[in-house]
Amino acid sequence: MMAPSLSTAVSSVLLLLLAAAISVSSSPPMPEDSIRVISAEKRIDLTSPIVKVFLTLKVENDATAPEASQVLLAFTPTEVEHLAIVKATRAEGKRKKKIYVPLSVKASDLAAAPNGARLYSILLSTPLKPAEVMTLEVFYALTHSLEPFPAEITQSDPQLVYYRDSAVLLSPYHVLEQVTYIKMPSNRVESFTKVDPTGRAGNEVKYGTYNNQLPNSYVPILVHYQNNRPFAVVEELVRKVEISHWGNVQITEQYKLKHGGAQHKGVFSSSLLYGYSFETFLARLEYQSRPSISGVSSFKNLLARLPPRVHSVYYRDEIGNISSSHLRSDSHKSELEIEPRYPLFGGWHCTFTIGYGLPLQDFLFESDDGRRYINLTFGCPLLDTVVDDLTIKVVLPEGSTSPQAVVPFLMEQYLETSYSYLDVVGRTTVVLKKRNVVGEHNVPFQVYYEFNPIFMLAEPLMLISAVFLFFVACIAYLHMDLSIGKS
């Protein structure tokens, strides 16, 4: 770390004055105005369809200001729309003994920043004392932020995309020193906006270092590069978890999948792409000598990571089973490799359903207060996908009461009743809905409920009594004379 130079000191004084001027103009003064960012490093990872941003902020509270309880982050309106997750940690300690304390982040209800920018506040666990310096690590993920250009490509074209951002950090604070790195999947970068100083090394573009940026400064940049990673977008995912206290948890997942990349144009030439899949009876010679250079941005299969000890897995759609899937399982996890009926090219859709059963004892526990809770993983088991609309329905056994979901993020929640085999009063169902879900959302969550085991016997008893009544009726019929005339 460099010692703050003279110029920064001077500028900080200037900024302080400016800040004072602003605080005068805008009443009431916000305590956070006293915070400034000493150094910021923004690393943007563009290798996958999801934009991942790692932000390291070194913030300092002014010596004269009161204690600060929160640090604000600013996002542009488009970013807010595509923001999937924001996580922040506070780095404590030096070098090797560094520990990260997770902090909670929430959308701030403070008045919006200029140009419709939205503020998010990081709630500090211990307030930032005057003149104290703290390092914050922020991670956020943006979905749907890569725009394919050209928007339509043929089978043999690579997929090029645009990424738009700002060279400097958008922040409500003064940023004394800042640098931005953008990492691309390959060396093939068509173009990028130059905001001096800007440099490119291999697959990385570096913007900065910029000094003394005013609050809310924004310098738009545009990066045009090649991204052939499959843009698998789950437009809608409904996961239904049915709990049976007879020992099974049945999960049914309905996917609406789309290739979110550049639209596929013109011929889908089978003879280039296919041929591989049926080498069992085709002459392989021809196709082994011709590598599959085409359809690079398409995808043929997806990998779903399921819990261990999964059983009775099925994979089907509205018109029947799809016969191409492989299940590999060991004691830690199960991997289900699924192949849609056809390879997905840009803009193509595909819907399917995956279902599987899990042993109950792995997921159902009893809490200290006597309630039961089921511990499940949130999010989507498919790797590297964005879920636009996720609905999780936890169907509790018939007769359970007072359900309560404990989820680490904000989302829509409500209760409904669903009916299944031999249900009379229906099963209480906890519905959780969340938009814009990425892999980072795959964290455990719990649903607590109360359940009296006597209800487990209701359905078997119903069946037994029905069969019994049938036999009684048969006996009664055989022993009765129903004829009208005399015998």
Added chain:
Amino acid sequence: MAAATALDSLPAPLRSLRLKTKQQELLLRVSALALIYVLAFVVRLFSVLRYESMIHEFDPYFNYRTTLFLSDHGFSEFWNWFDFESWYPLGRVVGGTLFPGLMVTAALLHRLLRALSLAVHIREVCVLTAPFFAANTTLVAYAFGREIWDSGAGLVAAALIAVCPGYISRSVAGSYDNEGVAIFALLLTFYLFVRAVNTGSLAWSLASAFGYFYMVSAWGGYVFIINLLPLYVLVLLVTGRYSQRLYVAYNSTYVLGMLLAMQIRFVGFQHVQSGEHMAAMGVFFLLQVFFFLDWVKYLLNDAKLFKSFLRITLTCVITVGTLALGIGTASGYISPWTGRFYSLLDPTYAKDHIPIIASVSEHQPTAWSSFMFDFHILLFLFPAGLYFCFKRLSDATIFIVMYGLTSMYFAGVMVRLILVAAPAVCLISAIAASATIKNLTTLIRTKSKSPQTVSGKSSGSKAAAKGAVDQSLPFQQNVAIALLLGAFYLLSRYAVHCTWVTSEAYSSPSIVLAARGHNGGRVIFDDYREAYYWLRQNTPSDAKIMSWWDYGYQITAMGNRTVIVDNNTWNNTHIATVGRAMSSYEDEAYEIMQSLDVNYVLVVFGGVTGYSSDDINKFLWMVRIGGGVFPVIKEPDYLVNGEYRVDKGAAPKMLNCLMYKLCYYRFGELTTEYGKPPGYDRVRGVEIGNKDIKLEYLEEAFTTSNWIVRIYKVKPPKNRS
């Protein structure tokens, strides 16, 4: 025996549990019947176990689609449904052009299961409808057998029909077709009618009318009933077996059945307006005349007077009848017999007049081998059964004989009608088997008893013992045992054969193809569904798909897209237009396709996999059907010296017609087999003649992984320059 002695040693209250002989017989009968019921259901599940719970073939997909519509929208909407997704741009009045029995049955079953809070999907109900009704048919067969012979014959009939391949072929799980419930309805109607004739009871006649109504609502084969019943009545009249019972049974069944049948829109007033139904009406009037004459005869009580009266009445009746029929036919009120009816009576008719019927393989005349395949030992038992029937002639046996003989004739005319013959053949064979076994067992029993009596009472009844000895032939008992063993051997062979046939021949869904790979593993070709699902997901929802009519139902059901023609071949011209487009040059075809708003063209091609029922093999029928309406298309243009070929020696028109181009587009670049040149067609076994195919008005949109289905997009018209 051991059980009985064990029971004897039990305390008194438990001993009362011992069954009487009659009860034992009942228990045996009921459990045998229950086992047969389960067997009939289970034997049809091969395809579900081997593949999955899915709908098979072509027509069932339409039935499934309509059932879905029915359960989603309710009966009223279903009844008034105008389907825009088929026969574009004509559309189809679905409610008025189908037999709703099957769909209503499945939807009701589904609703019933739902009401019992069993959360099954309607697809599972549809898949299992046919096996369920086949199991019910065994019960009807039992009752029918008991009615015409005895309960033993009924049991044998139930067992035979449970596994009869001729019936299984149309009732495996997933074969969700009208026939699945119709055979049940057919046999039920016949049983109830015979029962009504035997009892003369109005209640049974009523039941028979309702059975007929159900049959009419389920399948066009009801015409068989409405012609067989009057024929049967006529035969009874001629053989002097007229009775009041017959009068009650036929009249009430006919009148009520006719009125009920008119409620089915697809059938409508055909019972009074169509030539095919006139026999029933004629016999109805004949019965009235007969009854009237009988009454007059009784009143007059004078043979001479009655004779002259008979002459006058008969003349009058015949004149009036002929006049009515003549005027009706001439004025067009009574429609003449349809082509389908003619083709039933005359096997050669369809070939000359209706190519669209002749092009379907299940409408071909039956080969001897398929009789053997579908009936096995029943084929030998059938004449024996007829012999037994004639030996003990009654109203009921006359009926089953007539049913057997007529349906056997129809089975010979068309392969698919083996199905109708199957219950009759099973019943008659069951009579043979049951009667034979019964005779043999009585022989064995009497023989084994007589020595006992002789030894027991040393000189008690010598005469009786002598008589028994005299009657019997040498080695009678041994021969009887041998024959019995032979009969059991034959029956067990039958069971083995049926299981084998079911598993090997009739349990393939035909939409998923399975083959053996090089390494012996099972290779599954799921290309049809791949293509249909692609259509469903990746084409505009109003896209129009042109394909040969075979795939129409599947495209609408699985692809959910509009088709030009489908398996309901009601408009020959429309089909011929598609046939014409397929057999024209690309530019001419483009005009036709533009006029029909076609967006995609789908062809089925087996050249890569060796799948032989593809469009190139069906192509000559497209030419024939197209040429039947549009004389521009001439069959000889596609043949070389009367030979159909696709290699270099093929006719130039063949090499450049749309179908050829679409099937073989870019095929010339593909090597399909070792040691063969690229573009080697594995079905025809030749190298194709035109490897350099350029498409001008169409472009390849999708080809499935094994090339079985290829979909082309019709390009929009070019800008005018």
